[in-house]
Amino acid sequence: MGGRATSEVVVVGGGVIGSAISYELARRGIEVTLVEAATVASGASGASAGGVRQQGRDLRELPIAMRAIQRWPHLSEELGADLHYRQDGNLTLAERPDDVAALERRVAAEQACGLDVRMVGQAVLRELVPDIAPTVLAASWCPSDGHAMPSLVTHAFARAATRLGARILQQTRVTGISHHRGQVSSVTTTRGQISCRWVVNAAGAWSAAIARMVGLR
Ligand SMILES: Cc1cc2nc3c(=O)[nH]c(=O)nc-3n(C[C@H](O)[C@H](O)[C@H](O)COP(=O)(O)OP(=O)(O)OC[C@H]3O[C@@H](n4cnc5c(N)ncnc54)[C@H](O)[C@@H]3O)c2cc1C
Structure with missing residues (x-):
């Protein structure tokens, strides 16, 4: 993965929800890493009516x-x-x-x-x-x-988050979340592990699979 492998917050999913949350966290000075399986706005946020x-x-x-x-x-x-x-x-x-x-x-x-x-x-x-x-x-x-252009909005949030210090990992899939007694400790991705205290599930239509990683249905 290279560089920092710890982050206060890991956001799973680079759609409009994950990108906007990353921006808002970064704006408040919170260390955040957004992990996106494909590319930013490659899900519903790149294909909606606007x-x-x-x-x-x-x-x-x-x-x-x-x-x-x-x-x-x-x-x-x-x-x-x-x-x-x-x-x-x-x-x-x-x-x-x-x-x-x-x-x-x-x-x-x-x-x-x-x-x-x-x-x-x-x-x-x-x-x-x-x-x-x-x-x-x-x-x-x-x-x-x-109306607005959904993909432009999503990319704009992601870029603004990056300017404020957020880290965005694309082509990186979250495959597991380590947790104990309700406390998250790390996220496993296809490019390594990230230690973190909080995980935001912003995986859109794939949210249920992320929720199952911590035993939620
Ligand atoms: C400006 C704008 C206008 C809109 N207008 C309309 C409208 O008119 N009508 C309408 O119906 N909707 C509209 N929408 C909403 C849109 O249809 C979706 O509901 C919305 O974009 C969903 O965003 P999301 O971030 O939840 O999901 P997504 O954009 O789908 O993002 C989820 C991301 O999670 C990633 N992911 C999944 N699993 C993993 C994993 N294991 N690890 C890492 N990443 C993972 C996916 O690759 C995907 O990129 C609009 C959205 C925007 C931004």
């Missing part, structure tokens, strides 16, 4: 999503990278009367949580999206939602 969205979430997620959206306009500057972020709104479309009714209920619940979201009918919808299919009956419109 919606930066508050509407349509579990209502319990809404407070943090609403706080996060306030950070997005400044994130490019903070991370020193173009994220292709545009605050151009987000629509959820309804094509059947039942779906319109369900959407109205969802919008009412989100408005009650303080989100600026509203139902729009066909006339407004055609102004927003002139080529929208005639089968769309109505939509919910959240103007403060937007």
